[in-house]
Amino acid sequence: MKIVVCIKQVPSSNEVRLDPVTNTILRDGRQSVTNPFDTYAIEQAVQIKEQHGGEVIALSMGIPATEKLLRDAESRGVDRAMLLSDRNFAGADTLATAYTLSLGIKQLGGFDLILCGKMAVDGDTAQIGPELAENLGIPHITDICEFISITPKDIVCKKITDKGYQVLRVKLPALLTVVKNINMPRLPSIPGVLFGLSAPLEIKNAVDINADSKLIGLSGSPTQVVKTYMPERQSKANSIEGDIASQAARISQLIKEFI
Amino acid sequence: MPGLKINQEKCIGCGLCVKCCALNALRIENKTALVNDNCILCGICVDNCPSQALSIEKEDSEQTDLSKYSGIWVFAEQYKGEVLPVAYELLGKGRELAHQKGCELTALLFGKDVSAEAQKLIAYGADKVLLCEDDDLADNLDENYIELFNLLINKYNPEILLFGATGFGRSIAPRVAARVRTGLTADCTQLEIDHETGLLHQTRPAFGGNLMAIIVCPNHRPQMATVRPGIMSAQQFDNSRSGKVIPVSMPKPVAKNIELLEEVLSSEIDSIADAQIIVSAGRGIGAQKNLALVHQLAGLIGGKVGVSRPLVDIGWSEYKHQVGQTGSTVAPKLLIACGISGAIQHLAGISGAKTIIAINTDPDAPIFSIAHYKVVADCVEVLKQLISIFEKSEY
Numbered sequence A: 001m002k003i004v005v006c007i008k009q010v011p012s013s014n015e016v017r018l019d020p021v022t023n024t025i026l027r028d029g030r031q032s033v034t035n036p037f038d039t040y041a042i043e044q045a046v047q048i049k050e051q052h053g054g055e056v057i058a059l060s061m062g063i064p065a066t067e068k069l070l071r072d073a074e075s076r077g078v079d080r081a082m083l084l085s086d087r088n089f090a091g092a093d094t095l096a097t098a099y100t101l102s103l104g105i106k107q108l109g110g111f112d113l114i115l116c117g118k119m120a121v122d123g124d125t126a127q128i129g130p131e132l133a134e135n136l137g138i139p140h141i142t143d144i145c146e147f148i149s150i151t152p153k154d155i156v157c158k159k160i161t162d163k164g165y166q167v168l169r170v171k172l173p174a175l176l177t178v179v180k181n182i183n184m185p186r187l188p189s190i191p192g193v194l195f196g197l198s199a200p201l202e203i204k205n206a207v208d209i210n211a212d213s214k215l216i217g218l219s220g221s222p223t224q225v226v227k228t229y230m231p232e233r234q235s236k237a238n239s240i241e242g243d244i245a246s247q248a249a250r251i252s253q254l255i256k257e258f259i
Numbered sequence B: 001m002p003g004l005k006i007n008q009e010k011c012i013g014c015g016l017c018v019k020c021c022a023l024n025a026l027r028i029e030n031k032t033a034l035v036n037d038n039c040i041l042c043g044i045c046v047d048n049c050p051s052q053a054l055s056i057e058k059e060d061s062e063q064t065d066l067s068k069y070s071g072i073w074v075f076a077e078q079y080k081g082e083v084l085p086v087a088y089e090l091l092g093k094g095r096e097l098a099h100q101k102g103c104e105l106t107a108l109l110f111g112k113d114v115s116a117e118a119q120k121l122i123a124y125g126a127d128k129v130l131l132c133e134d135d136d137l138a139d140n141l142d143e144n145y146i147e148l149f150n151l152l153i154n155k156y157n158p159e160i161l162l163f164g165a166t167g168f169g170r171s172i173a174p175r176v177a178a179r180v181r182t183g184l185t186a187d188c189t190q191l192e193i194d195h196e197t198g199l200l201h202q203t204r205p206a207f208g209g210n211l212m213a214i215i216v217c218p219n220h221r222p223q224m225a226t227v228r229p230g231i232m233s234a235q236q237f238d239n240s241r242s243g244k245v246i247p248v249s250m251p252k253p254v255a256k257n258i259e260l261l262e263e264v265l266s267s268e269i270d271s272i273a274d275a276q277i278i279v280s281a282g283r284g285i286g287a288q289k290n291l292a293l294v295h296q297l298a299g300l301i302g303g304k305v306g307v308s309r310p311l312v313d314i315g316w317s318e319y320k321h322q323v324g325q326t327g328s329t330v331a332p333k334l335l336i337a338c339g340i341s342g343a344i345q346h347l348a349g350i351s352g353a354k355t356i357i358a359i360n361t362d363p364d365a366p367i368f369s370i371a372h373y374k375v376v377a378d379c380v381e382v383l384k385q386l387i388s389i390f391e392k393s394e395y
């Protein structure tokens, strides 16, 4: 089974502070890490390979430094990696990113399964998986919490829904997104780390993957950010004062209005 | 080539852009800013530059003719024949937007045996209902819906299309957006028509909610957005409203790559989302044994228990109790929040609560910004007192 795992580089923290002097938005988390949700997708792909044979390829669209994260994936059981990196990819929204990833996948010459994390912690959109599947013309299922059975032709898996869960069978090739805690991502082994240092890793730009310049990066992104701002927080709350006993007494009166 | 442009004359080399860039894409050399390949054009530096020296340049895209697009559509998601409340909430918002735009509001009702719901959608504000009934639409399987959406969008050219950010909505909306090649904004908390441009201003949390971003989709149609349940308000149910139901037929054949083998409903998940009273606890509860107090009070006043994410992460509580962006969205009449700081991801799940009593030792905790009653106190002590009050009272 040939499995592609899509991974994204994200900032290590989403903290944002307002510089009180300059009123500037300051972002922490300059360290870049693999999107936590994607680490479960990597582990899942490697486990499937270990049980059913085949190969796992990690794919990312990102800045040159993303190579480090792909090598990290290779130290955890991934066989080879492809990094799509080009200044023309910058500014991509989910539609342009999904298009670019689909071209990268087409370079790999066929696949059986694509795994993605449920969402990325920086953008939080959870859109790439379904949009990528549409670009490739294959079925997708989101929010998988368990793989029940795997054959060369299809996969039976469990999907978390708003109301509980569903057991679904999907024909391959397909794209699945996995939730957190579906497995325990392994640590890199020593041979893994050594492998990762020199493992196969291709870096491709827009020309290499025959990208249409109108469909990538900022130019290929239908959505645009007009403005970002820190959410204002102004309290309109009624304060309940006094000692604990009188506070509790007042709260209990309020509660009684509801029961 | 599009990119970040630095106006050398305006740049004063102050370095604020370097400070605010999370990707180390900028540096100062010879008193002016320089950008490298790390730049992803996020635009944070542009907003922060005190001398307006930075801008993001985009290639002029070919102007598409947008005049044929009109009307606001709301996807009325249903489950086993019953329309979900979020659809009525979206119709409430859609009505406002349609009024501003002077256009029609259409609900999309797709399913098996769902026609009885059409009049309800009209009573909640729809002018028209596009109704498709088919056996293949019984199970909310994405692939059966994509062609139907594609067909209708190409036939009727809506200007705006809204989905509830339910599990199903978040799976089908991006698929549809990619099919018709348009933009989609996830989890909007605010939707407005911009007076100047007539575009839909879509506000959503960014960077885990620490920033808010206003997003537009200027040259592609429809402008698509998903909205979490409980964020918008439905308008008054008015059964005297009239509207038109337009039957549409299902494009065949459907692919059938995905087959539903089994569906299991968990009543617990439902109950916290639908609970009228919730007592919730965060890290401020201090110790696992204190969670028993929360359960005890909830039991006494007929409520359910909610928790913030850290309590699930450390194993004190289960995921089904988690409230927030990555947990359940709740909309109780009364929410008592004990020792919860009010991180934006948590707030995203409780903005539909009608009355919030927040108990926190920190008078500046962000939870107080959306609470209706502010109690600065140790929540464990307050819980103990409340339990003794309700154990005694025989209301």
Ligand SMILES: Cc1cc2nc3c(=O)[nH]c(=O)nc-3n(C[C@H](O)[C@H](O)[C@H](O)COP(=O)(O)OP(=O)(O)OC[C@H]3O[C@@H](n4cnc5c(N)ncnc54)[C@H](O)[C@@H]3O)c2cc1C
Residues within 6 Å of the ligand: A014, A121, A124, B208, B281, B282, B283, B284, B285, B286, B307, B308, B309, B310, B311, B322, B323, B324, B325, B326, B327, B328, B338, B339, B340, B341, B342, B343, B344, B345, B346, B349, B359, B360, B361, B362, B365, B377, B378, B379, B380
């Ligand atoms: C992508 C992403 C998704 C997330 N999704 C969610 C989500 O769905 N739900 C969620 O809850 N979080 C979510 N989070 C986490 C969120 O950012 C916060 O970390 C979390 O909500 C904080 O939980 P808390 O309020 O319990 O803890 P803290 O932030 O640690 O707050 C504890 C509070 O208790 C108060 N306190 C301490 N002692 C006492 C006492 N004795 N009595 C009263 N008050 C006391 C403190 O003053 C403090 O305000 C998410 C984060 C990310 C990055």
